[in-house]
Amino acid sequence: MIAFQNVSFGYNRRRKVFADLSLTFGEGHIHGLLGRNGTGKSTLLQLICGLLEPDTGHIAVDGFTPRQRSVDFLSRLMLIPEELSLPNIPLRRFASHTGVFYSGYSAEMFESHCEALEIDPSQNPHDMSMGQRKKGYIAFALACNPQFLLLDEPTNGLDIPSKTILRSLLAAYADEKRTIVISTHQVREVENLIDKIVILDEQGLVLAATTEELSHRLTFGPLPADAKAIYSTPSFSGEEGIALNTTGRESRPDLELIFAATTHDRMTIPSILHTNPTNHE
């Protein structure tokens, strides 16, 4: 479990990125971390890794304090950053040299992920395109079998077939002991993987909810004329949006609509999710 307790952080004294932020990322979930540009998603991932330190408050990752950067802690955690800088040695050599720090590292798995992602591990990263480098690092990161996997915009720079392969690798990687956090603006590309959504805005945490909670309480898609919309937007086939689920039938949450709705009004959906359904139906 990753737990933020009353965390405040700013890069300088003039402006806080987070003020009194409390939230958790539990094991067994693939979290989608969403927020507009500059709301602090990358900063949050760096705080989890201990690359940054909270000004006040506490972060605990399974009992570890990230900023202490203990060897045991680091061997359980992997960040795939948005932009990579890798040494100019063959990827295979980089993987075997760095993999020794991860007790779960499997060279076989690395080779197999490279093959799936069509990466030549004998190539130097500096001779690769940005997308190839990213795929090479993803192959390595997953082969380390970290308990905590943090991905910052993982689909950026990947071609369409690679995005599909990445999704299937992540689906195979997820299990009940692992905690995965994916920060992304490309919600549609990972929508089917995510089972918990965490939305940040300039004021802090807006929403943290499982897709199960969302589909239980809300319904998504084309809105009948008589539906009382919580949020609606024009689409090709008329209005689409979010309404209360009054039928008991559950549909897959549309995370892009949830994001748009909470950006438009940060109170309504969180208050519905935290209210007894009988008050609304």
Ligand SMILES: Nc1ncnc2c1ncn2[C@@H]1O[C@H](COP(=O)(O)OP(=O)(O)OP(=O)(O)O)[C@@H](O)[C@H]1O
């Ligand atoms: N190294 C830094 N020094 C000073 N300010 C920074 C630094 N990195 C980020 N910031 C500021 O902190 C805030 C949060 O940035 P961060 O990169 O975490 O946001 P983000 O949600 O990941 O944004 P994006 O979606 O654009 O990637 C922004 O206002 C940004 O300008």
